[in-house]
Amino acid sequence: MGADCNLRGPIPDSLARLPKLQNLDLTNNRLTGSIPPSFTRFTSIVQIELYNNSLTGALPQGFSNLTTLRPFDASVNDLIGTIPDELCGLDLESLNLFENRIQGSLPESIASSPNLYELKLFNNQMNRTLPARLGLNSPLMRLDVSYNGFSGGIPPNLSAKGLLDDLILIHNSFSGNIPEHLEKCRSLGRVRLRNNRLSGPLPDDMWGLPGMYLLELDGNSLTGQISRKVSSAFNLSLLLMSRN
Structure with missing residues (x-):
């Protein structure tokens, strides 16, 4: 109801x-103003879509009441504040809050969702580290947290289910090595890691991903050699590795 x-x-x-x-x-x-606090009193709500409005203020508290909520999208607004832990503690399938002014960290509780397949938080002002268990319990397919201030290592379990097809982490301060188990993700198409602080060698088996068509690694501190397995990435159309 009410779209467009x-x-x-x-x-x-x-x-x-x-x-x-x-x-x-x-x-x-x-639409203007804040997201009404009364939204946390919906009794049967399954989906809330608020994309592309002019909403302001912080996300309300009390999301733990919305036990049936699955997709939540408040992207492309002017929201501030932090992401409530109660929202991330739901059994969400999709959480999209990109292009706002949200700050702070991503609550650890998001990693416990058994249904989360999509998480898009790009173009905000978030920082600190991503939850170490992100992807371990979820069928994560699409992750985009680019243009924030996240730091620390890339969570090692992102590819635990082998379903990841979009990994976009550009313009942050991620450090450490690229996770070695990305080769599990046979449908991984886009790997965009440029302009971070990643170091160490490139995982050898990453080059054998048949679905990968875009690989951006420029603007890091990566070392080592390009594997001969690069010839197996027959769909690769863009490879950026400068400034390493």
Whole structure:
């Protein structure tokens, strides 16, 4: 309901009084003001889509009440503050908050979701490290946290399920080695790691990924040799390795 309707003004609190509402889609409007705290009192909500509006303020507290919520998207707004731990503690399938002004760290609880396949937080002001267990318990397919201030190592379990097809971490301060187990992800198409502080050798088996068509490693401190297995990456159309 409500997508692409040229809606303006604040979101009314009264929406939360709809006991059977499952899908709230307000994308591509001109809504202003904050996300109502009453949103955390939805009783049947499964999906909340607030993409591309002019919403401000912080994400409300109390998301632990929304036990049926699966996708949550409030991207392309002007949200501030941090991501509530209660939101990340839900059994989310998709969490998209890109292109806001969100700060702070990504709560560790996001790594416990058994259903999370998509996490997009790019173009924010987030920092600290990503949860070390991210990807260990989730069927993670798409991860994009580019243009933030994340640091520390790339979580070693991102490829634990072997389903990753998009890994985009550009313009952060990630350090350490590239995880060695990316070769499990046979459908991995884009690996974008440029402009970080990564070091060490390139994982030898990474070159054998048949689906990889874009590999950006420039602007790091990587060392070593390019493996002969590069010839196995027959779909590779862009390879950037300068400034290493």
